Amino acid sequence: MVTEALNTVRREIENACARSGRTPSDVCLIAVSKTKPLSMLEEAMAAGQSDFGENKVQELCEKAEALSGRGVTWHLIGHLQKNKVRKAVAVASMIHSVDSIELAAEIQKEAARIGKTQDILLEINVAQEESKFGLSTEQALPAARAIAEMPNVHLCGLMTVAPYTENPEENRQYFSALRELAVDIQAQNIDNIDMSCLSMGMSNDYTIAIEEGATFVRVGSLIFGERNYGTEKGSI
Numbered sequence: 001m002v003t004e005a006l007n008t009v010r011r012e013i014e015n016a017c018a019r020s021g022r023t024p025s026d027v028c029l030i031a032v033s034k035t036k037p038l039s040m041l042e043e044a045m046a047a048g049q050s051d052f053g054e055n056k057v058q059e060l061c062e063k064a065e066a067l068s069g070r071g072v073t074w075h076l077i078g079h080l081q082k083n084k085v086r087k088a089v090a091v092a093s094m095i096h097s098v099d100s101i102e103l104a105a106e107i108q109k110e111a112a113r114i115g116k117t118q119d120i121l122l123e124i125n126v127a128q129e130e131s132k133f134g135l136s137t138e139q140a141l142p143a144a145r146a147i148a149e150m151p152n153v154h155l156c157g158l159m160t161v162a163p164y165t166e167n168p169e170e171n172r173q174y175f176s177a178l179r180e181l182a183v184d185i186q187a188q189n190i191d192n193i194d195m196s197c198l199s200m201g202m203s204n205d206y207t208i209a210i211e212e213g214a215t216f217v218r219v220g221s222l223i224f225g226e227r228n229y230g231t232e233k234g235s236i
């Protein structure tokens with residue numbers, strides 16, 4: 001099941017790259033495994049999947065420990081509270097959901113403590129949805145400048161969670177707006193940051209995100225099946 005779904009998503013990624021003149025190796029598929037059992041992650045690993053995304057620090061740590069030494073790259077994609085930064089920095093290869101300078105400063109502190117440089121993305125609430133976390137587009141450049149001063153934090157680009165919609169074409173505007181914002185920030189030539197990563201697109205709209213320049217797509221339900229739990233903020 002997981003293997004077949006994964007192969008379908010991989011084919012769709014290749015097709016979207018072909019349509020938009022991009023190279024498939026420039027798009028990293030993150031299998032979003034939140035709420036799913038280890039057995040399903042292992043099935044995906046057996047099918048060659050190495051990048052996994054979790055939205056809760058506790059679950060991320062438990063799974064990372066259970067699968068340690070097996071070559072998994074972990075992405076934290078959900079809202080991060082300051083009091084969980086230590087645990088997140090211990091295991092996450094990339095933290096996609098940095099939404100304040102204060103949070104980045106906390107990450108700096110923990111990363112310095114353990115001698116790591118933590119890769120992060122700034123989460124931008126492009127569609128200005130009340131229910132979503134993230135900086136406004138106006139806040140992005142000042143945040144990037146502040147983070148550039150943090151030696152143990154490496155800002156690699158931007159992330160967004162687009163609105164849920166029946167018609168994913170409606171999200172194209174938000175994906176292209178995120179790309180343009182990254183281009184604008186890159187043009188400032190700020191030392192110690194770069195804007196080469198764009199984390200955008202989920203099960204519903206990842207092919208459109210790729211056409212608009214996504215370098216990370218975060219796909220969960222299409223690979224592992226639907227999740228069933230409530231819709232608290234941040235737990236899509």
Ligand SMILES: *Cc1c(COP(=O)(O)O)cnc(C)c1O
Pocket residue numbers: 032034055077078161202203204218219220221222234235236
């Ligand atoms: C759950 C989640 C995803 C994956 O959502 P699907 O619709 O299941 O693909 C992607 N990004 C974030 C931030 C999530 O929390």
